[in-house]
Amino acid sequence: MSTALGQWLMSETPTSRRQAILGNAYRAVRAIVANPTALAGLVIVAVLVLMAVFAPLLALGKSPLDQDLAGRLAPPSAAHWFGTDELGRDIFARTLFGARVTLTIVLLVSVVVAPIGLAVGTVAGYLGGWVDTVLMRITDIFLAFPRLVLALAFAAALGPGIENAVIAISLTAWPAYARIARSETLAIAHSDFIQAVVLQGASTWRILFRHIVPLCLSSVIVRLTLDMAGIILTAAGLGFLGLGAQPPAAEWGAMVSSGRDVILDQWWVATIPGVAIFIVSLGFNLLGDGLRDVFDPKSA
Amino acid sequence: MSGALLVVEDLNVTFPGRTGATRAVRNASFTLGRERLGIVGESGSGKSTTGRALLGLIPRPGIVTARTMTYAGEDLLKCSERDWQRLRGRRMSMVLQDPKYSLNPVRTVGRQIAETCLLHLGTSHREAERRTLAMLEAVRIRNPEVVYHLHPHQLSGGMGQRVMIAMMLIAEPDLLIADEPTSALDVTVQNEVLRILDDLVSERGMGLIFISHNLTVVSSFCDRVLVMYGGRIVEEIAARDLHNARHPYTRALVASAPSLDEPRAKLATVTRDPAWLR
Amino acid sequence: MAAMIAVRDLSVTFNIGRQHIHAVQGVSFEVAAGETYGIVGESGSGKSTILKAIAGLLPFTAGRLEIDGRPAARRRSRADRRLLQFVFQDPYASLHPRQTVDDILREPLVIQRIGGIDDRVGAALADVGLQPIHRFRYPHQLSGGQRQRVAIARALILRPPILLLDEPTSALDVSVQAEILNLLAKLRQSYGLTGILVSHDLAVVAHLCTRIAIMQLGRLVEEVSAADLRSGRVAADYTRELIAASRGFTRAA
Numbered sequence: 001m002s003t004a005l006g007q008w009l010m011s012e013t014p015t016s017r018r019q020a021i022l023g024n025a026y027r028a029v030r031a032i033v034a035n036p037t038a039l040a041g042l043v044i045v046a047v048l049v050l051m052a053v054f055a056p057l058l059a060l061g062k063s064p065l066d067q068d069l070a071g072r073l074a075p076p077s078a079a080h081w082f083g084t085d086e087l088g089r090d091i092f093a094r095t096l097f098g099a100r101v102t103l104t105i106v107l108l109v110s111v112v113v114a115p116i117g118l119a120v121g122t123v124a125g126y127l128g129g130w131v132d133t134v135l136m137r138i139t140d141i142f143l144a145f146p147r148l149v150l151a152l153a154f155a156a157a158l159g160p161g162i163e164n165a166v167i168a169i170s171l172t173a174w175p176a177y178a179r180i181a182r183s184e185t186l187a188i189a190h191s192d193f194i195q196a197v198v199l200q201g202a203s204t205w206r207i208l209f210r211h212i213v214p215l216c217l218s219s220v221i222v223r224l225t226l227d228m229a230g231i232i233l234t235a236a237g238l239g240f241l242g243l244g245a246q247p248p249a250a251e252w253g254a255m256v257s258s259g260r261d262v263i264l265d266q267w268w269v270a271t272i273p274g275v276a277i278f279i280v281s282l283g284f285n286l287l288g289d290g291l292r293d294v295f296d297p298k299s300a
Numbered sequence: 301m302s303g304a305l306l307v308v309e310d311l312n313v314t315f316p317g318r319t320g321a322t323r324a325v326r327n328a329s330f331t332l333g334r335e336r337l338g339i340v341g342e343s344g345s346g347k348s349t350t351g352r353a354l355l356g357l358i359p360r361p362g363i364v365t366a367r368t369m370t371y372a373g374e375d376l377l378k379c380s381e382r383d384w385q386r387l388r389g390r391r392m393s394m395v396l397q398d399p400k401y402s403l404n405p406v407r408t409v410g411r412q413i414a415e416t417c418l419l420h421l422g423t424s425h426r427e428a429e430r431r432t433l434a435m436l437e438a439v440r441i442r443n444p445e446v447v448y449h450l451h452p453h454q455l456s457g458g459m460g461q462r463v464m465i466a467m468m469l470i471a472e473p474d475l476l477i478a479d480e481p482t483s484a485l486d487v488t489v490q491n492e493v494l495r496i497l498d499d500l501v502s503e504r505g506m507g508l509i510f511i512s513h514n515l516t517v518v519s520s521f522c523d524r525v526l527v528m529y530g531g532r533i534v535e536e537i538a539a540r541d542l543h544n545a546r547h548p549y550t551r552a553l554v555a556s557a558p559s560l561d562e563p564r565a566k567l568a569t570v571t572r573d574p575a576w577l578r
Numbered sequence: 579m580a581a582m583i584a585v586r587d588l589s590v591t592f593n594i595g596r597q598h599i600h601a602v603q604g605v606s607f608e609v610a611a612g613e614t615y616g617i618v619g620e621s622g623s624g625k626s627t628i629l630k631a632i633a634g635l636l637p638f639t640a641g642r643l644e645i646d647g648r649p650a651a652r653r654r655s656r657a658d659r660r661l662l663q664f665v666f667q668d669p670y671a672s673l674h675p676r677q678t679v680d681d682i683l684r685e686p687l688v689i690q691r692i693g694g695i696d697d698r699v700g701a702a703l704a705d706v707g708l709q710p711i712h713r714f715r716y717p718h719q720l721s722g723g724q725r726q727r728v729a730i731a732r733a734l735i736l737r738p739p740i741l742l743l744d745e746p747t748s749a750l751d752v753s754v755q756a757e758i759l760n761l762l763a764k765l766r767q768s769y770g771l772t773g774i775l776v777s778h779d780l781a782v783v784a785h786l787c788t789r790i791a792i793m794q795l796g797r798l799v800e801e802v803s804a805a806d807l808r809s810g811r812v813a814a815d816y817t818r819e820l821i822a823a824s825r826g827f828t829r830a831a
Contacts, residue, residue, distance in 0.1 A: 012715070013711040013714075014678075015713075017678065017680060017681075020680075020714035020715070024716070192666040192667075192668060192671045192672035193671065193672055193673055193675075195635055196666065196732065197674075197685060198635070199635065199663060199664050200659055200685060200686040200689050201655075201659035211674060214676050215675070215676060342751035342752070342753060486620035487620065487820065487823040488620065488820070488823045490823070491827055498827075498829065516824075516826045517826055519826065520825075520828065521826070552753065553752065553753060556753045557781070558755075558759065558779075560781045560784055560807070560808055560821065560825070561808065564785070565763075566760055566763070567760055568756065569753060569760065570753040570756075
């Protein structure tokens with residue numbers, strides 16, 4: 001890109017903080033786009049986001065909830081691009097709206113596990129000693145819980161629903177991030193640049209938040225994107241078991257479940273949402289792989 | 301002094317990159333006989349790249365070209381990987397800066413040295429072990445039988461470097477390229493290792509290329525010195541004549557090192573003339 | 579006049595498992611205000627360890643340490659931190675890889691709640707010979723010499739009276755070393771700094787320091803003046819060995 005803006009962003013001699021930060025971000029984006037794996041993943045994830053945000057528009061006015069029992073289990077046609085399900089609802093619309101549920105779960109889980117994992121991991125790694133031991137044993141305990149079983153237990157205790165599904169998934173997902181953050185922290189906790197800040201009188205909190213966490217972020221982000229696929233599958237699994245979004249809300253896992261009975265004759269009812277789950281999981285995997293290549297130049 | 305072992309004319313090493321090609325070595329020409337040749341320069345001057353090019357160790361996508369690059373009459377430019385494997389270790393060898401990074405951490409040093417012997421000289425295991433112990437003694441390790449069974453992390457810096465030298469010389473090469481062999485060592489240990497290198501080179505009539513950024517060491521150890529800057533050889537001079545160097549860069553380099561003998565209020569710094577890069 | 583830094587019988591012992599490593603054993607010396615004191619030794623001599631103990635980066639296990647006439651606390655307060663600063667050996671490891679030069683220089687001012695940050699950062703850069711174009715670069719966009727200049731600017735931006743330097747030029751090429759040593763001499767003059775310079779290089783230490791301590795295996799072997807070091811008027815054999823070794827290789831005739 002030889003435009004003036006492009007040159008300004010790629011400048012080796014930035015003249016303001018904004019230029020330096022934007023330049024760095026631009027370079028990162030270019031690196032991601034240059035990597036075919038990352039680009040493919042990014043495109044898929046972008047499509048997911050667009051689907052979710054613009055679902056009503058893209059569904060061309062069709063509602064995901066309108067039932068038409070006369071036209072139930074209709075094959076894909078001009079009227080219903082993906083056919084209809086067992087209650088006559090348009091599957092195309094339901095797939096689009098189902099993206100909202102998937103995206104919500106993905107965002108909520110990320111927003112919960114990343115900060116918790118970073119907090120626990122960096123504190124354990126930096127302070128060491130008994131703090132480290134206690135935090136890591138707590139991490140181990142949560143790591144030992146099987147995700148689906150815990151979700152079932154939560155649903156049994158608190159009732160089914162997206163929120164409880166998110167809580168259950170988050171409770172079992174955060175330990176991995178704590179471990180990653182801890183190992184990154186251990187690598188840099190005694191480095192000279194951290195000691196320099198200690199010498200300036202920085203508080204532990206400031207050191208962790210301003211100096212250590214930024215260096216753990218890329219590993220956490222990569223892990224998060226790679227985990228997404230698993231989280232989506234777990235959410236779909238919960239939906240399949242009736243523990244996620246409740247009917248009549250469109251949710252891909254629930255859609256697969258309800259299409260189970262008719263899968264041999266009316267394959268589209270279960271297969272279309274199944275393919276959606278697959279493509280989105282794949283997209284996140286590719287994005288995560290690509291991001292890892294971009295962030296860790298040694299593996300390139 | 302016998303005829304030239306190594307003849308290099310117009311050596312160029314270029315690394316193509318996204319923002320254009322980097323010419324790491326430009327038109328370097330020199331010869332090496334059975335003598336100690338020093339190559340001195342700062343980081344980025346191309347001295348290490350030159351050393352590696354001589355052993356065919358420039359990784360892709362680097363490109364090595366030269367008008368002539370022969371070793372004992374053999375054309376190095378036409379070497380296939382198999383030819384290089386025949387030459388490396390047996391006829392030409394390299395000692396690197398930090399034994400930590402050059403020795404296999406999970407095998408004993410004795411096994412590693414013996415392996416070199418087996419590979420290149422095709423001796424029996426017993427013979428390889430015997431030669432290894434003899435070599436360890438030659439590098440002045442006092443208890444070779446004990447050190448034979450140690451792992452690299454159990455060795456001190458100086459010992460590790462001596463083990464490296466033993467490993468690189470056991471196959472009796474004619475040419476040794478040493479890339480900053482003593483830079484990671486304490487100054488007292490440094491001189492010991494240099495002495496060992498010196499003796500071995502004299503005894504075996506080897507050619508030695510000594511690459512370093514340390515002018516003091518190079519000028520006191522080597523016979524001739526090549527000064528490199530920006531990929532070029534800017535001066536070729538006898539070590540003892542360094543204080544009478546002609547090229548301004550060499551003179552500036554000599555003047556910028558603080559000296560124990562002559563106190564100076566302000567150290568001379570090198571004003572880099574872009575003309576030197578042309 | 580009271581010494582700026584007084585070290586009495588200082589010892590630093592590390593306990594690794596069951597092993598006790600006596601990195602520094604019973605070292606005593608004093609540094610007067612405005613003086614640059616040198617500590618020279620080989621690896622394992624304890625020179626960096628004692629410097630870090632004085633800086634408060636490592637705890638010392640025995641002995642006394644007084645800075646500016648007052649005993650140094652084990653846990654230094656934020657105000658204490660304005661008394662002394664440190665320049666590390668490796669310019670590639672002493673700057674945060676994800677922060678610009680501007681970020682790095684602001685940080686001490688923000689932590690110490692000093693105002694006029696923009697101006698001070700600009701002045702600090704000029705002090706060490708860097709240009710405004712360097713201000714928003716990241717460390718990987720700077721050369722080794724430039725990074726070390728940033729490290730020095732960072733150390734001096736709080737105007738500490740004491741500057742501790744741990745092999746500040748060992749990782750640099752000899753021409754860059756010359757620039758940095760000249761810079762340090764100039765800054766020392768401008769700010770009337772008291773300093774301790776640790777190095778393995780006798781020539782560097784003799785260039786900048788007036789009095790020099792020779793350390794070996796955790797102990798102070800002797801204290802000499804730079805002039806004595808240059809002329810070889812030293813008492814200990816080890817010191818003589820060091821001087822001889824630093825002259826380079828001598829081929830046995």
